[in-house]
Amino acid sequence: MSPLEIARLALRNLARNRRRTALSLAVVAAGTAALVVTAGFVRFSFDGLRAAMIHGGLGHLEIADAAAAAARGAALDRPASPALADWREVRRALEALPHVTAVGANLHLMGLAQSADGRSVSFVGVGAEPDRERRMGFEVRLREGSDLPAAAPAPGADAALLARGLAESLGVRAGEVVTLVATTPEGTLNALDVTVAGVVTTGVAELDTRFLKLPLASAQRLAQTDSVSNLLVGLDDTRATGAALAAARAALAGRAAPLAVTPWSERAPFYGQVRDLYLGIFVFLGTIVVVLVVLAASNTLVMSIMERVREIGTLRAIGTGRGQIAALLVAEAAWLGALGALAGAALGLGAVLGLNAAGLRMPPPPGAVDPIDLRLALVPEAFAGGALLMILVLVLAALLPAARAARLAIVDALGHV
Amino acid sequence: MSGAVREAPVFRVEGLTRSYRVGDADVRALAGVDLEIGSGELVVVAGPSGSGKSTLLHLLGALDAPDAGRVFVEGRDLATLGERQRTLLRRRRLGFVFQAFHLVPVLDALENVEYPLVIDGVPRAERRARAAAALDSVGLGERMSHRPDRLSGGERQRVAIARALVHRPRAVLADEPTGNLDSGNALRVFELLAALGREHGATVVVSTHDPELVARAPRVVTLRDGRVARDERRPEAVS
Structure with missing residues (x-):
């Protein structure tokens, strides 16, 4: 049969x-x-x-000084030291690679935020480049006010986005001024007045109590450095992460100060x-x-x-x-x-x-x-x-x-x- | 001494015994049966209920194995055959007709008759033609596409007869084939079996306790209490 x-x-x-x-x-x-x-x-x-x-702050790839990267954890709220001095050259090399939509520089900060009425709350902050982050598809979840301007602010015109919980703790709203105090790489304290451009949420309740974001130029003014903590690489297709990782490592090989190239998945143990x-x-x-x-x-x-x-x-x-x-x-x-x-x-x-x-x-x-x-x-x-x-x-x-x-x-x- | 090779009987049994366990008791269905049935013979196995008729047919058809004694089919000792060889013997050399017809309900008459050829791998066109011819020969050429539930008892048994003969077996074993039929249909089915057996040159062994059929058989083996009480040949019988 x-x-x-x-x-x-x-x-x-x-x-x-x-x-x-x-x-x-x-x-x-x-x-x-x-x-x-x-x-x-x-x-x-x-x-x-x-x-x-990826679009909430990790990017597809992170480029950081190898020694600095090894010394810190992977999470967003653990600031890396501003160890990347020649980041503009590195960025140029990376932005020439296939699938790369933009490479944004970040400077991580920790410090104290103070409102005009004297309330102080500790913060973790990131100095970023809004224009590049938009090209990388990063999301800003505004609850109030407006996003950061694309262009770098002139001295004295610094602005910041405060996470909802932090803004509530400080009792401030969009348009009000807060003073940020942070330590410089040399160990001295520096302060910067910033206008609250908007109130945002990170999407993570715990981080919302401490997070703020300001333009890279403002962050560098506060930290008194021209260096950045890391570079975030955005890709046009997440499936190209493996190929872009290999291409980035090849492009950055042979530097005197080695760089660590880390894919998003290794920086997101939560995922x-x-x-x-x-x-x-x-x-x-x-x-x-x-x-x-x-x-x-x-x-x-x-x-x-x-x-x-x-x-x-x-x-x-x-x-x-x-x-x-x-x-x-x-x-x-x-x-x-x-x-x-x-x-x-x-x-x-x-x-x-x-x-x-x-x-x-x-x-x-x-x-x-x-x-x-x-x-x-x-x-x-x-x-x-x-x-x-x-x-x-x-x-x-x-x-x-x-x-x-x-x-x-x-x-x-x-x-x- | 003759130089001619004597053809082996289709069936030969020696000292056949078979018991069944019913509750706590052993029931002896066959108690030492010796028998030979030749090629082309029509044999009726008669006897009252419980005399061992069905058991004998089961053993002849390699459906069961005896407790003692031997069964030879076309000279081959069934005890020496493996399961697969017994299956092939039933598929190719024997045909079966049962009291309850046992047609496959989801297949129509033609497909039921075709089934033995399907399991033997006969090409579709050939088996369709052979099955149609077999149904024609039992007078059901017009009922080929009917499923069993749309056929009368007599018609179902005629389909079963066509199924038993379609692969041109050497012998047909019919266990009480008329038991579920009225007397008119019973006679027609018996005569059909006899006629088709003759036409195909097949040995036909029919078990029955219907005296009308017994009267028409050219050879009657009567069983009583598991033994052959009488083996009577009657060349004058009408079938």
Whole structure:
């Protein structure tokens, strides 16, 4: 009996008990749809978190003095010393590389912010280049006021963006003046009056209590340095990060003072932790789905075999081999898996499109400030993987009952009531 | 001494015994049966219920194995055959007809008859033609696309007969083939089996306790309590 004949007969057998087959198909379809929807949610969350990390301040690559980079942690709020003196030359070399949209310089600061009425709050700040950050696709989440001007401010016209929590602690609003006090590389204290251009959120509640951003020129005036802490490289495509990393390392090799080129993923341990957590949840959910499908499908397959014991005996009597019987029953399971998965893929597609169209919002994730849109990505590999998983699961569930049916004693089977 | 090679009987059994466990008791279905059935013979195995008719047919058809004794089919000792060889013997050399028809409900009449050829890998065009001819020969040429649930009992058994003969077996074993039919249909089915057996040159062994059929058989082996009580040849019988 050819595989085609077996597949054809198996499909016919599924039509015997339509209600039971429909129930099994519904279980497989629901399982597949659950996998597709969950994968869509997980993928969208990964993509969103990655974009938030990259465009929220990490950039795709960071260039820093190797010794300085090794001496500090990766997080944004741990200032690096202003160790990059020839950063303009380095930037020129980097901006000539493919996929690079812009290279922005950052100077990290820590100090004390003081309001006109005498309130003092410690801050972590970054001096940045707004024009380049815009080209790199960095987001500024303004809650009040306006963004920093693109051009470097003249002395005496310094401005800053204050994170919401910091602005609240100082009791200041856009347009008011605060005094920033920070230590210079030489260890002396320096102060700078800045006008609050706007109030922003970093998206991270904890950081919002301390963060401020000011133009690079203002930050350099405050720190009394011409150097920067690091350079952030923006790319036109996150998938090009690996290639750009290699190109940047090659372009910067051989310098007297070596530079460390670090991809965003190594500077965002949080992303890795979230991804591992989500993948863990996905695997857990997938396991539950598989167990449910196996239980439901096994029941269907065993019932279907029990009802056909006499027929199986007849088929064996007239010369059907044990392997042919087993193959027939396994093919029925494979059909259930394939058809159920197909229905599940359609159901999952409908659910993804429907939920996206519904525009639902979810509460802020732990540590975040804003609610997030509930959106699901279409993940082709989840459709294909879900379908293959269902077929595999059904086939595995069928192996034991099929083997048992194939080994039935013919005379007993013929006399089965 | 003759130089001619004597053709082996289609079936030969020696000292056949077979018991079944029913509850706590051993029920002896066959208690030492010796029998030979030659090529092209039509044999009715008669006897009351429980006399061992079905058991004998199961053993002849390699569906079961005896506790003791030997079964030879076309000279081959079934005890020496493996599972796969027994399956091939049933597929290619034997045909089966059962009391309850045992057609595959999801296949139509033509597909049911075609099935033995499908499992043997016969090309589609050839097997369709052979199955159609077999259905024609049992008078169901017009009912080929009917599924079993749309056929009468007599028609179903005729489909089963066509299925038993479509692969041109050496012998057909029919276990109470008329047990579920009224007397008119029973006679027609029996005569059909006899006629087609003759036409194909196949040995036909039919178990029955229907006296009308017994009366028409050219050879009647009567079983009683698991033994051959009588082996009667009647060349004058009508079938």
